[in-house]
Structures are given as structure tokens and as C-alpha cells.
Amino acid sequence: MTTQEVAEQLVNYCRQGQFAEAIQNLYGQNIISVEPDGAPVKETKGLDAVIAKGQQFNEMVEEIHDMQISDPIVADKFFSCTMKMDVTFKGAPRTSMHEVCVYKVEDGKIVREEFFFTPMQHG
Template sequence: MTTKDVADKLVNYCRQGQFEEAVKALYAQNIVSIEPEGAPVKVSEGLEAVIAKGQQFQEMTEEVHGMEVSDPVVADKFFACTMKMDITFKGAPRTSMEEVCLYKVENGKIVREEFFFTPMQQA
């Protein structure tokens, strides 16, 4: 798959809320996932760790009220998109989150992802 193919597939999975399916289908075994300072998990290395991070996010979530994912911008081995979520986390008020998501693709699989957003204050 080309970088554009991977980008389009990831965006489609995300728009359907199928995050774990996207990881299992499109991510390399040696994936590295980077979150900003202040996020619950800063770095996750390996497919199982990224799946576990996603499950942790699901466990923290009370309800997703809405989500938007932009079309991807592709250049060379990289693509980026934005994600906006209207979400309520357990024990917290409803909030809106916006992030820029940057991905690197090698051999048809995502090998690195990095998210740029302002983390919520942890209670």
C-alpha cells in the first residue's frame, strides 16, 4: 500500500470509530506512538502497547458525543490529519478536544504516530 492508501484507510476507520481495528490492520509490530507532555502515557512502543493505550482511553471514556476527522495531507512517507472530539470522560465534564495527528509509513504500515494537543489537567 502507498502512504496515501494507508492514510485514506486510517481516516475511514477513525471516522467510523474503529480505532482498534485500524491499529490491527495498519500498524507495524514496531510502532512507536508519542503523546504530548502531560498525557497519561507519553511513549508507547510496540503493537501490543499501542492497543493497550487505546483500551485505556476507551476505559476512561464515558461517552463520545461527536467526532470529526479531516482528510489526510500526504507527503512522501508521511501524512497528517486533524481530529476533533466532543467527549465526556468518566468523572469529568463534557469537553472538546482537537489534535493534529502525524504518521510515518514504511512498507505499507504505520511505524510512528505523534499527536499534538493540549492535555486536560489530571485530577
């Protein structure tokens, strides 16, 4: 798959709330996932670890009220999109999250993802 095709498929999966399917079908075995400074885990390496990270996120969510994913912007072997999520986490007030997501594609698979947002303050 081309970077454009991977980007379009990822956005379609996300718009349908099929994050686990996106990871299973589009991510490489040696994926690196990077969160911003202040996030609970800065870097996750390997497909199994990224799958576990996604499951951990899902377990923290009480309800997703709304989610919007922009169309991807593709250049060379990279693409980006924005994600807005109106979500209630368990034991926390309803909040709005807005992030920029950047992906790198090699051999038809996502090999790196990096998220840019301001992490929630805890405590």
C-alpha cells in the same frame, strides 16, 4: 500499500469509530506512539502496548458525542490529519479535544504516530 492508501484507510476507520481495527490492520509490530508533554504516558512502543493504550482510553470514556476527522495531507512517507472530539470522560465534565495527528509509513504500515494537543489539567 502506498502512504496515500494507508492514510485514506486510517481516516475511514476513524470516521467509523473503528480505532481497534485500524491499529490491527494498519500498524506495524514496532509502532512508536508519542503523546505531548503532560500526557499520562509520553511514549508507547510496540503493537501490543499501543493496543493496550487504546483499550485504556476507551475505558476512560463515558460517551463520545461527536467526532470529526479531516482528510489526510500526504507528503513522502508521512501524513497528517486533525481530529476533533466532543467527549465525556468518566467522572469528568463534557469536553472538546482538538489535535493534530502525524503518521510515518514504511512498507505499507504505520510505524510512528505523534499527537499534538494541549493535555487536560488534572487535580
